[in-house]
Amino acid sequence: MKEAKTASDLMRVIESKNEYYAAFLTKICEIESKSDNKAGVDRVCDAVLEEGRKLGFSERLFPHPAAGNVASLTYDPGSKKRIICLSAHMDTVFPEGTFGYPAVKRDGDILRGPGVMDCKGGIAVALLVMDALRTIGYRKRPVRFILQSEEEIQCLMSSGATLDFLREEAKDSAAFFNLEGREKGKITTRRKGILRAEMTVHGKAAHAGDYFEGVSAIRAAARKIIRLEEKSIRDGITYNCGIIEGGTALNVIPDKCVVRIDIRVGTQSEANEALTFLRSVADHCDLPGSSAEVRIISSRKPMERTEQNVELFRHVDRVCRKYGFGPMTENFSNGGSDAAYSTLMGIPTIDDIGVIGDNYHSLNEWCSISSIAESAKIIALSILDFPESDEWLSEEGKNETH
Numbered sequence: 461m462k463e464a465k466t467a468s469d470l471m472r473v474i475e476s477k478n479e480y481y482a483a484f485l486t487k488i489c490e491i492e493s494k495s496d497n498k499a500g501v502d503r504v505c506d507a508v509l510e511e512g513r514k515l516g517f518s519e520r521l522f523p524h525p526a527a528g529n530v531a532s533l534t535y536d537p538g539s540k541k542r543i544i545c546l547s548a549h550m551d552t553v554f555p556e557g558t559f560g561y562p563a564v565k566r567d568g569d570i571l572r573g574p575g576v577m578d579c580k581g582g583i584a585v586a587l588l589v590m591d592a593l594r595t596i597g598y599r600k601r602p603v604r605f606i607l608q609s610e611e612e613i614q615c616l617m618s619s620g621a622t623l624d625f626l627r628e629e630a631k632d633s634a635a636f637f638n639l640e641g642r643e644k645g646k647i648t649t650r651r652k653g654i655l656r657a658e659m660t661v662h663g664k665a666a667h668a669g670d671y672f673e674g675v676s677a678i679r680a681a682a683r684k685i686i687r688l689e690e691k692s693i694r695d696g697i698t699y700n701c702g703i704i705e706g707g708t709a710l711n712v713i714p715d716k717c718v719v720r721i722d723i724r725v726g727t728q729s730e731a732n733e734a735l736t737f738l739r740s741v742a743d744h745c746d747l748p749g750s751s752a753e754v755r756i757i758s759s760r761k762p763m764e765r766t767e768q769n770v771e772l773f774r775h776v777d778r779v780c781r782k783y784g785f786g787p788m789t790e791n792f793s794n795g796g797s798d799a800a801y802s803t804l805m806g807i808p809t810i811d812d813i814g815v816i817g818d819n820y821h822s823l824n825e826w827c828s829i830s831s832i833a834e835s836a837k838i839i840a841l842s843i844l845d846f847p848e849s850d851e852w853l854s855e856e857g858k859n860e861t862h
């Protein structure tokens with residue numbers, strides 16, 4: 461009985477605070493914060509930390525000279541148990557002014573604007589979860605919210621330093637919830653990794669009138685592009701040669717062609733396989749006199765579908781069924797995210813559990829305002845019902861496989 465009352469108190473508190481966090485979400489989405497706009501990202505970070513201070517959470521700030529600052533907020537009720545982590549990012553993909561002014565518009569339950577779903581809605585949900593747990597006097601485990609500043613550009617500006625902060629803050633935690641936007645009824649347990657590379661193909665310049673004296677780098681590149689893209693497999697490794705630059709004039713045989721490639725992989729072994737294949741395509745001489753080299757631009761590890769991730773998914777699914785939000789199905793996403801790093805650390809991780817919305821990275825990005833509370837309830841109840849034992853995952857995993 462007492463347990464049921466605590467759960468209903470928690471849901472009531474969350475519902476009562478939904479409008480407050482909708483207003484907060486509007487406020488942080490009005491602050492433009494494209495990944496390379498340090499001043500903007502820092503202002504979002506300040507606004508979140510200010511909320512955390514009002515609630516009495518402890519904070520850790522990691523300032524960076526080039527990238528946006530990163531930070532964490534911790535609600536520590538004095539428990540010695542392993543912490544539960546929530547995570548979201550503050551940067552967006554939009555240049556300033558893309559959405560006009562004001563940038564955020566509300567239409568009934570729908571909020572439109574830069575980052576409302578990806579991923580500032582997740583920031584509002586995370587704060588609401590911690591606020592509500594504190595309000596009802598939850599004391600079982602510390603809960604920590606980690607803020608990332610350059611998720612959209614794979615931490616290029618800090619050369620991974622902001623990611624090191626995330627790893628440090630998430631270390632030894634019992635669970636990791638990444639609050640990218642969600643689709644109703646789905647939770648992500650696996651995401652593809654992304655490898656970005658640049659292949660430069662060299663040929664020999666000549667006048668078009670002396671065609672057979674030259675070696676066309678574009679012709680050699682075209683063969684390589686086809687060899688790469690034909691290797692793409694649905695639900696497997698995919699190669700997209702999205703940008704091509706080559707040639708200087710119509711009457712010149714081109715001596716250089718640059719191809720930029722986005723490769724998606726499901727596992728680390730697929731990443732190794734893709735890199736080996738890319739190198740072999742570059743090394744293969746498609747046209748006598750031509751050559752090519754490959755440079756890796758960036759790489760984001762895949763979030764593999766580990767046993768721990770599936771076990772955390774099952775826990776949240778059970779909670780959703782119990783309180784009327786379920787059932788949930790497992791989602792496999794082709795996009796990358798920070799959830800890959802906590803998965804790699806062996807932490808039970810699920811992703812895409814922020815606000816419900818769609819069309820992120822586009823002018824039609826939207827989220828549902830009432831889903832701030834709905835997602836907060838799912839996460840807060842999952843924390844409330846979290847197994848006492850820190851070893852629950854391995855124990856339950858053993859039982860279910862036998």
Ligand SMILES: [Zn+2]
Binds near residue numbers: 549611
């Ligand atoms: Zn995102």
